[in-house]
Amino acid sequence: MISRRRSSRKPAQKGSPKWMVTFADLVTLVLVFFILLFSMSQIDMIKFKSIAQSFNTQGVFETNDSIVPGEYPSPKMNKEEVNKNEQSLDQLAKEVQKYLEENKLEDTAAAIRNERGVVLVLQEQIVFSTGDAVVLQEAYPFLEKTGKLLKAMPNLVKVEGHTDNRPIKNSIYPSNWELSSARATSVIRFFIDDIGLEPERFIAVGHGDTRPLVPNTTEENMQKNRRVQIVISDPTYKE
Template structure:
């Protein structure tokens, strides 16, 4: 009589291939979920997190930042350098002019002052003109010749200004102090340019009439002070700028 075969015991659980497949599907699903979550940034949470880090000074206890002094304003430094350079140029110019005036015995006739415009030479009326006239007197020629020699040796621009007192003038040649002051500055320039090697382009003639007094127009002494011609030897720095622009 044949023995009966015992039935094979079936293994419990899913087949092996199905477990492997499900694991693979699960991993793929997790992977895509992760990608999706990374692409969706919660801006509110992100902002809150940023503010939390900024409020709490994590590195305050061991700060390695060294405070630095504020650097000096470069614009201010440049301005100071320009002023120093300008002052040096004007100092050299006024020294040269005063030395020349003293050497040629002109310090009692011509007063030299340093201003922002340059060196200003002041010649009183009695050195150059008769009262109320714009024609140079003969006694002015020696002074102007020495002055012309000095100006010819310099490259600076030259401005000649005529000034009068406040007393009105009215004649057929000079209807007012404006015409008289302008005619006087023009006479000085004409003499210097015709008798000395000075380029006419360096000159500017201006008449201010009685609008720029240096003393109160209330007595004969002050009237005499206000009747004058001023020769401005321009600041060398200004002269260089104009020369460069012209070239």
């Protein structure tokens, strides 16, 4: 009886090899990945074009010098409004100067009318103790007088702190920058808390010793340089 050997060869499988299926999945995932990258880049380009177009559009920065509305307004005033503003600033300067003369403060304070508006220059000794930023009670009457005058007008007010060039370093004020800024802020807080003026009208600036009136060569000159300046701004003036 003749026996037949069974063939050990496995029958050929139909369809693609298994490795090709895995490879195809990998290629598909890579393709999807690059499609996502491309779509994201397109979105960024659209955003970039939109931002660039917004900067090219005029009008946004023509009405306000700041993104905060009303922070540095420069309104277009007609002739009547300009005249009224000039008269208000002139009157304020006269009122303050009269107060200084009546109270014999001309040697330590001054009211200056210039293109910036009205600049009230107060030497350190009538507002603060040396190296301190707490408003002295002796300064209350003058600041109250100034605050009442400011209530009658809408002008912005910039308060600037100045020091001499002698360095200061303690736990409160590491340098003259902090001291001058704190003094400007203290005056503003007095106008807001005690007089009831609107906070948005004020700007505090600390110049340290970078804006001396006279050279810091004598004690008398240093005393003049240690000061606070209250600038009642002329809205027609742009720095």
